[in-house]
Amino acid sequence: MPTTASTANRPSQRRRKSSTPRRDDEAPIIPILARKVREVEAKSQRNKLGPTNRVKFQVIAFLVREERARVKADTALAEGTRAELLKRLDGVATILAKTAARDTSLIQLLEVDQATSPVAQRMRRDWLLESGAELAPDELIITDAKPVVAPVVPDALAERQVVPPQVEARREANPFLAPDLTLRQPVSTPRRRLDGWELMGPLYKAFESGAGGGAATMELPPVPEFDRVSPKGREVMVHQSRFLEAVRAGHRTFLLADEPGLGKTAESVLAASVADAYPLLVVVPNVVKMNWAREVERWTPQRRATVISGDGEDIDAFADVFIVNYEILDRHLSWLGSLGLKGIVVDEAHFIKNLTSQRSRNVLALAARIREQVRDPLLMALTGTPLINDVEDFDAIWRFLGWTNGEKPGPILMEKLDDTGLTPADKAFYPEARDAVISMGIVRRRKKDVAADLPDKLIADLPVELDDDFGRSIRDAERELGERLAAKYRRIIEARGDRGLAPGEIDHDIVRLVAHNELEESKAAGTGSENVFTMVRRIGQAKAVLAADYALQLQRSVGKVVFFAKHIDVMDAAEAHFAASGLKTVSLRGDQTTTARQQAIDAFNNDPEVGVAVCSLTAAGVGVNMQASSNVVLAELSWTAAEQTQAIDRVHRIGQDEPVTAWRIIAAHTIDTKIAELIDSKQGLAARALDGEAVDPQSSDSVQLSALMHLLEQALGGE
Template identity: 70%
Template sequence: MSRSGQRTSPTRPQQRKNRHANNDGLIPVLARKVREVEAKAADGKKLGPTNRTKFQVIAFLMREERARAKSDPELSDAARAEQLKRLDGIATILAKTAARDTSLISLLESESPSTATAQKMRRDWLLESGTELSPDDLIITIERPVTKQDSVIPPELADKQVVPPSVKARQLSNPFLAPDFSRLSPAAPTPRRRLDSWELLGPLFKSFEYGAGGQAASMDLPPAPPIDRYSPQGLELMHHQSRFIESVRLGHRSFLLADEPGLGKTAQSVLAASVAGAYPLLAVVPNVVKMNWAREVERWTPHRRATVIHGDGEGLDAFADIVIVNYEVLDRHLSWLSTLGFKGMVVDEAHFIKNLHSQRSRLVLGLADAIRSTTPDPLMIALTGTPLINDIDDFKAIWQFLGWIDGNKPTATLMEHLEETGLTPADFGFYAAAREAVIDMGIVRRRKLDVASDLPSRRVVDLPVELDDELGRSIRQAEKELAARLVTRYQRAAAAGRPAGFEGDDDAHRKHLIRLVAQSELEESKSAKSGENVFTMVRRIGQAKAGLASDYTAQLARSVGKVVFFAKHIDVMDAAEEAFAARDLKTISIRGDQSALSRQKEIDAFNNDPEVAVAVCSLTAAGVGLNLQAASNVVLAELSWTAAEQTQAIDRVHRIGQEEPVTAWRIIAAQTIDSKIAELIDAKQGLAARALDGSDVEVGSADSVQLDALIHLLEDALA
């Protein structure tokens, strides 16, 4: 690292003076260190922070030394080959160690040691090997995490900033934020505390590793109120959701809400903002769920407006109550987001910011500090079903976002809780007490099993996604062209007049023509060898959704374990399997061309092998006769044409012996025919419910979903 804290260039190793007094000096040091790390991993336990850092530094120095050996003109070919052979031996030990503890694999991807401890270790080993270091190499510097003193907008992003017209209108209508008079009073000097001289962050992290005592990491929540006063008419909060909302009503303002997927974290956040009056609210979310966020705002707080930032802010409503932005476009909207006067902030899938040194994390934490600097006690919620992925240090960025820590020390509120324990890290019982103190800051964790009585045994949750890439635009254009073709056919049929003997008024004749035109289009589509029709359009929608559906499935797999991924087309399955492999998620595949023996082997691997995370299944080939109940989450990446096919797919998981409520996540392409198809499938399910289950659900059309979809498309175009 340079003096300024920025990463050095790859040429830095060549800046050292007289690289080695003895060319073999570093390799023996690395060989000794890698054996130490290997021995620690031999017992099957995950490595602790010190040995993880050792592992990272060994990998970094080994790459440096390999590059030096390959380019050093003073080495003979024989000496060069010998050094590379010895380095290969070190690399083999690293690989074996990473195979025992797979969380180490991500450290191999790091370009350089990133912590002060890692830099010091690197420097000391080089000196031990006889390397003569330059003055710059002797200095330990580290890029520190964002604090409220840092600029929200990094210099390299200054030129990317955009201010949508709607934001300018809001700024002109209200150029000043409401003043905070509480800040005019000088703060009372902080008295010296008993724990001020202790390093506390390390013990706090260790308290979650060693201080659990079998207790779940979830704060005590108040009982649910007897009457639900917060959900709108027609909706009802579940018991565990009501308890969270009640905690907000009573004044709690910072939460790590780590409920498992499917327990309504988005709805809880939306209602928390309403109860706390935390408007305007900023929601930073993954791209795959930003449309669902807008829908949940409309559903749970219909009196509030949400706006979604797309690209440079086209169509943005800066006067909305909730501003929703995905991580990928955050970098160009910092200038106005940091000054709009938000009263709260929600970060969805908060494990996305676990790397404190990534740009994404710095931007999110900078915005959080900007909100805290203008709003006393803002509502801050981090949502994630997976707060910890590789290491206990993954907590650090989330705690910083919530204002529980500042850099490497607890903030005043957490410090007060720790002082109240009356203990220090040297005392027996400190870890359990410290863990409880952090949990009371606002950690809420419920599993499906914990709240099973709240949940139906099986439910389908629609997740609308936006196809905002070139393929998505082409799909919408093709849909318009298909609608125009249907309108042309309808106009020709209408011009021919009523058929002889037709009885009925003009409205009946109109409906008759719409149905005839749609039926004719459907029959032609079934026999068409090429061209755009309802079948090819739905297939293209499936291809366009594949990446987003895979992203969401990967998030689920990291959060709750095994997931079953259903798709209709082989190319969508192929794309999903490639995406999962890129994320180091082990998969099995159920396809139509497998033998019975091969298929059973895949099923057994999914149900019995803890390393297998996702079953990628054909909707037609795997929809019947399979038992995949090792999972309780299903992702429907493509829609079926029949309600029965969808039900059969979900029932691969929802079977006798399933101990958890089953959630099927249906990925829906918003603003396309996909949305209507999902609605039609649900209407068809009403027929079975009425005929077989005695339900009084209204029965929809008896036509096929394809025909109904074309009728809907034509009716919309005519309207």
């Protein structure tokens, strides 16, 4: 990367009204670096360093080195000025070091040759131009590196690949795939006005701030005069019909983010039919494979669906729709990548938000292969909760759909952004940018807007007292954990010396640092020591029978009840309590086969003798329809608002005709109460980014981190 523009190359400073020189005249890049490093530090403290901020970290480190060398070599500077500038640069470097200490993966980014990617070069150039530097022409024009095409099957997975016998039969029946000659024609991409700008950060910011307001839904065609897609005896709803008309009009990439319960599965099945996107691959959580096969049969009876299990020995290779779960996709990449797929649907697409996970890489590799082989394939990401903790959760989904490559927008989105006539330096850019991304295919409808006949949903908290020895031991453990955290906090404060804290004042940066370190140690320790995870599990165990007894009384008065718990031992205790009371139940757990799970769901919905479904919060919280009940008991709290919402919406969905109530069982006078409060506060991100609501920004800290900070502050406040 070229060196920073020298002082001689910079334009003369503008004359100020006062004759006193500006403090930053000698190094105008330093205040920019100071501002940027604080942005990175804030994200790091919240454990939210996405790709954009990692690049920002690189560029800051690079420019600090450049500027330090320039200041030392500038003989025109007075010694006092030079010392002051170096001191300020050391301050930026110190923050970088502290940030790297929190996330050691950043250390490798400090290497001299790291900040050389086109994205980093553009970011550096933009900051230097902002500082008033004049750059050489070769620094202004930055050429993108040629993309590296990753293989569908990485070397590490090559030995795991299987080819089901039926697939060989399909290949022999049709040994040649008809080539699509429209695909690989060389295309000359003209340079665009925004080619030189770093745009991913501004795009995330546009959604994070809810810029422009309004629901994040692309413009959809009006309702057609006739229902041309539903099979005999079935009918699509208005919101589904408008979506399908967009597919009929030729749109092919969608983030279908309707709230849970609005029929995304049926819409996707019909979209494939309208687009004739067969063969179609559907990647889903294991718990919903059978339900997807049923929906294909229900909405497109003329099409055949096959469910891939294990090594796929029993699949129908001549089917139109192939349904596979995330966990076994890795062994089927090779033959799926050569099958000639015309579309791919990813259900519960927030499962791929972690780009370092193998399942995310598998899905992205297959999507890239399909885009190489097929002109305008149907690509659909389905999730009612695309944002869990941070707006950069969009990253993997946008990559899957081909809207971005993680470093910059794709050609179509770039054209839309360029057509705005604005740049990220213009405030008006952000609502326009949000609208541009939405027009790529985001469809977000809320129940209250499109399903007016869907009954209301209420979350009611039921505090319970843990007044036995077990409950008292939990409260004692909470106090001990708070005191242990407080001791760490005091050691850090004493080691660094007095920095002007008033008596009783708490340094919240140190609180967050102590809590973050405790959280990382807890994750590594698992269940082997007393930590926030084991504590919450013990609270769940203590509430198990109390929650089950409430569900039992509720069932006797209102009928069927869905009982959710996070841990198996809590489910076991609840089921034992129900059995002792003579109540017939079914169970939905992660270790069940898809057939057994579907049988349990059918029994709950159709058998009047079954009173309660005891469900795993993680295994049954997605893709399960249980409208036979209108009451949900949450025996344990989740760590995310999205998981809680997904669980409740197993009941609150199309087909429900009763008001839905979710009863949260909360252990009073424990950390359980704070967790419930934190979960409720996390609802703001989706409301702001997707629904355009004017919701005050909440901390992007995880619930676990916030809960630990609460315990620590409580312990310090008690002193």
